[in-house]
Amino acid sequence: MPTAFITGVSGQDGSYLAELLLTKGYQVHGLIRRSSSINTWRLDGIYRGPQDRNKNFFLHYGDLADSSALARLVREIQPDEVYNLAAQSHVKVSFEIPEFTADITGTGTLRLLEAVRMNSRSTRFYQASSSEMFGASPPPQSEKTPFHPRSPYSCAKAFAHMLCVNYRESYDMFAVSGILFNHESPRRGETFVTRKITRAAANIKVGKQDLLYLGNLDAKRDWGYAGDYVEAMWLMLQQDEPRDYVIGTGQAHSVRDFCETAFGYLDMNWQDFVRHDQRYERPAEVDYLLGDPTLAREELGWSSKVSFEELVAMMVDSDLAAVST
Ligand code: NAP
Ligand code: G4F
16 A cells, blocks of 8 residues: 655645545555644645544654654655645735745755655656746746746745755656646635635625735736646656656636636626725735746646536535635
C-alpha cells in the first residue's frame, strides 16, 4: 500500500487530495496545526477520529514552522509521496504579515524538503506552486513564462519553487512543482473572492445580507475546479521523470464576470448589490492570469473537466443550501 504525507490537509486542496488518494488505495497521513477551535470540517467525510481503525487516514499535529516535528513525522511515516500544500495562502493578507508568509510559505518548504532529503531521497515530493509567481508577466502563461511576483506571498512561492528545482538538480530528488492557476470549490476559504461572491449572492437571495463590498473588479483569473486539480498533482508524481507543469483551464474571466454569473444564476442583477471598497484593493495587483496547460495535456493526459459556469453554479448551490438550513 503506497503511503502519502499531505501538509495543508485541512485546506481546500488537502481535503480533495486526501479523498482522491484514499480511493486509489493509499494510506494517507495529514499534517494539521493546533487551533483553539476544531478546523477539520473539510475532512468530515473521511475522518471520524483516531479510533476509526478501518480508515487508512491519520492526522498528526505539526507546523511548517517546526522543523523537528517535520523531521520526526517524515521519519515515522516513511512516505512514498509528500504533498506540500500548507501555506499562508492569502495574497492580500501576505502584505500585512509578510515575514510570517515568507517563513511558512517559503522557508516552510525548505524545512520539509530537508526533512525528506535527510530521510530518503527516493521519496517523491510535490510542491504547491502558484500562477501568482507569474504576476506581471503577460498572458497566456506557461512553464516558459518568466516569474514577476507582485506580493510577499508570490515571492515566497517563487523561493519555494526554485528550491524544488535546486533539490532536484543537487540531490537527484523527484521534486516537482505544479504551477496551479486559481481553483475553487464549495470548500474554498470564505475570504477568497469567488467564495465571497457566492456566499453573498446566497445570503442576499434569502434576505440575510444587503450588499457585497469588493475591491478590483477588472482583475482576470483562470478559474478551475479544485477536484480536477488534485488529480493533476497525483499524476505529476506518477511520471517517469520529474518536471514542473502549469495547470489551468486556458480560459479567463474577470471578477466582474464572476459576479454577473453568480448573481445571474439566482436571477439577480449583480449591479444592484455590489459596491466598491478600497480596503480590498492590493498594493500591487496581478491583472491577468491565463494558463496554457498544453504540456500537462500532452504529457499527463490531464485537462480540466468542470466549466466556469458549472463551477459557479456548484458553489452558489452549495452556499444557498447552507444558508437555507
Ligand atoms: P488553503 O485552503 O488556504 O489551505 C492552506 C492549508 O495550509 C490549511 O490546511 C492550513 O491549515 C495550512 N497551514 C497554514 N499555515 C500552516 C502552518 N504554519 N503549518 C502547517 N499548516 C499550515 O489553501 P488551498 O486553496 O487548499 O491551496 C493549497 C496550496 O496550494 C497552498 O499552498 C496554496 O498557496 C497553493 N495554491 C492554491 C491555489 C488555489 O487557487 N487554491 C492556486 C495555486 C497554489 P489551517 O486549516 O489550520 O489554516
Ligand atoms: O480570490 P483571490 O483572493 O485570489 P488570488 O489573489 O488570485 O490568489 C489565489 O489564487 C492564487 C493562484 O493564482 C493562489 F496561489 C493563492 O493562494 C490564492 O488561492 O483574488 C482574486 C482577484 C484578485 O485580483 C483580487 O484583487 O480578486 C480580486 N478581488 C476583488 N475584490 C478580491 C476582492 N479578492 C478578495 N480576496 N476579496 C475581495 O473583496
